[in-house]
Amino acid sequence: MSQKKKTVTATKTPTVKSHSTKTFSAQTKGGLLKPKESLWERYAPYIWIFGVCWGAYVQTVKFEFTGLDDSFFLVVYSQYFADFRNFMRGFKESGVLDYYRPLLFGSLIFDFQFTKTDPFFYHITNIIYHLIGCWALYKLLLKLKF
Numbered sequence: 001m002s003q004k005k006k007t008v009t010a011t012k013t014p015t016v017k018s019h020s021t022k023t024f025s026a027q028t029k030g031g032l033l034k035p036k037e038s039l040w041e042r043y044a045p046y047i048w049i050f051g052v053c054w055g056a057y058v059q060t061v062k063f064e065f066t067g068l069d070d071s072f073f074l075v076v077y078s079q080y081f082a083d084f085r086n087f088m089r090g091f092k093e094s095g096v097l098d099y100y101r102p103l104l105f106g107s108l109i110f111d112f113q114f115t116k117t118d119p120f121f122y123h124i125t126n127i128i129y130h131l132i133g134c135w136a137l138y139k140l141l142l143k144l145k146f
Helices: 039-062 070-075 080-082 086-092 102-115 121-144
Strands: 016-019 023-025
Touching: 039 121, 070 080, 070 102, 080 102, 086 102, 102 121
Parallel strands: none
Antiparallel strands: 016 023
């Protein structure tokens, strides 16, 4: 007696409706049912982080440059920031005053290409960098299960 092997092909992930309004997916480890996340549940933390960062720092877009190194670099070394070729060169060698700050100078070069010395764009990009850092920290804490 020969037995034929049956081949099973799955065409769609089965879902099961429970008595609540959540939809459950059967595609989990150990065969246990796990609730699917809605779009809001998935992206709510990112929206909250954006709201907090934007709310805390949006007022800075109306500010001028400070009397510290930002105005000093942009005024004294404007020719360095005007040349976009210095963007990649800044990762290989020290840029201004023998400082090796490739991300800072890269950001200043990028901003200078668009607005020269208008502080609005510089402040917007700094908010965006801060936001990216907060999202990265959130993802790291999720990975660490903190």
